[in-house]
Amino acid sequence: MPPPRLLFARRLCSATASDPASALTPSTISNAADLAAAAALRTPRPRFQSCLLSLVPRAVLLHPDFARLTLSRLLPAVAPSLRFLRSLSPHLPGPAPAPDTAPANVYPPLPGVGKFLLRLPPHLAADVAELLTSHLGIHLSLHAFNVASRSALGAGRPDLVFRLFSAFSSSPEFPGNATTVGLLTRAYAAEGRPLDGLGLLRDAARRGSPPSAKAAADLIGAFAADGNFGKVSDTLHLMISTGCTPDEVIYQRVIHGLFRRRMGGEALRVFREIKQRGYQIDRITYCTVIHGLCEMRLIGDAQQMWDEMVDRGIKPNEYAYCSLVTYYCRVGDLEKARKVYDEMLAKGFKQTTVSCNILIKGFCVHGRVYDALEVFEEMSVKGIKHDVITYDTLIRGLCKVGKLDSAIQMYEWLLSSGLEPTVSTFSPLIGAMCENGRVHAAVDLINLMRAKGLEPLVLSNDCIINGFCKINRSDEGMAWLAGMLKDNIKPRKQTFDCLVESLSTSGRLDDALLVLNIMFKVGFELGRFACTILVDKLCTGNVSYSHQLDNILVSNQ
Secondary structure, three states: OOOHHHHHHHHHHHHHHHOHHHHOOHHHHHHHHHHHHHHHHHOOHHHHHHHHHHHOOHHHHOOHHHHHHHHHHHOOOHHHHHHHHHHHHHHOOOOOOOOOOOOOOOOOOOOOHHHHHHOOOHHHHHHHHHHHHHHOOOOOOHHHHHHHHHHHHHOOOHHHHHHHHHHHOOOOOOOOOHHHHHHHHHHHHHOOOHHHHHHHHHHHHHOOOOOOHHHHHHHHHHHHHOOOHHHHHHHHHHHHHOOOOOOHHHHHHHHHHHHHOOOHHHHHHHHHHHHHOOOOOOHHHHHHHHHHHHHOOOHHHHHHHHHHHHHOOOOOOHHHHHHHHHHHHHOOOHHHHHHHHHHHHHOOOOOOHHHHHHHHHHHHHOOOHHHHHHHHHHHHHHOOOOOHHHHHHHHHHHHHOOOHHHHHHHHHHHHHOOOOOOHHHHHHHHHHHHHOOOHHHHHHHHHHHHHOOOOOOHHHHHHHHHHHHHOOOHHHHHHHHHHHHHOOOOOOHHHHHHHHHHHHHOOOHHHHHHHHHHHHHOOOOOOHHHHHHHHHHHOOOOHHHHHHHHHHHHHOO
């Protein structure tokens, strides 16, 4: 004898087939929901999806109460709820149009939706929210929206906040509360639309709701990053006027933004002002200022700030140490850089890929590539991961000191490590290969770059032409020039000079004049040395060259 649930499913299908309207009673819908929920709890998705229609007739499946009742038996359990929704969604019609008036029957938010959405990845939470509201008429609660939106922001997906808000717009609790305003404001800031966020905060303030500190901090950070310090000031005034006192985090963002815009004097003014107002300056704020001063090469002020921080009993962090190391590497005081670096390690900070890359770059920039390679080997011994920046920096450094074969070996190590090369990987190799007469190998690298979807630098294209001229293959240089012009890439003036000089020296005056004509059209004048060679070759008594000679002499007066 078939199980009771299967017998019920058969009677239900038979009843709806003979008289659909009379069969859709509240008791029938509730029993169908029991049946579907029990199956969703115990049946894997592929099997459940194929048998849902055999369990529940389509007329019941599409009844507005069926999905709500089934979910009420499943939520907030993730797997069976998702299994049911994914199996139901292909049978649903498109989203219903928004009504002109409020619906007669407004259901309360379904218990468990908030917990359910919180347990989903943010992108899936947004998909489910849209399905619940647009297709099933199940409204999000205010708590569910705020929870899911906060999760979306934490995942760096502000776009999902707006999708969730669109789904929430049909809820009886729309437009939300102060938390909702704060989340939307933060989403605007993260999407690069801080002006919209500020407008939202102003509207809320007019209704008596002060801005949240996090929302204001995100707006200030976005405005500061754009250099719009007028709006930074407006946001601060809005906070103060509504009784929301800016905290250290907000001032940190202001200071960081000012330093990014190289407005060090103004950043220090803000720093001194918050000290005078009695704020407790923490380690993050001090280290932000030290980093900014080092970036502006104001090492005296940075050291003074360092001493003040230490005198207050605040220990510098790794970020502050690396800022000093970076400064000394840039100015070429590598012994001092290494001394600060060793002091950092002595304080208990571990070497990282980032800190090692700083040293490697400092050594390479100043030609001490063997010291950089020692750091590279030290990383391997200590199990510190090499990243693509490590390899790119060493490849550039090796090319700079003429160690092309070692640079190629480093490139091969990069590939064998599973990392993907970048434009910064290829560019120094292409330049060094051309300089060493290995132009066709450089061409192969450019073709490989394009196959990987990377666009070579204009300088790399120039190197190819100069390389062909260096090996007396100016015809191939002309062909490469034609390709650049076809792709709307403008060579440098020195590249034209080199090609004209090479063509003239090899006696190909017609081609030299053709390149010269292109050079004049793009707005360049011929260099003095190339001009001397070309004029010398044209002074052969050939009348046909006389007008070109006049043009060259006039353009180079």
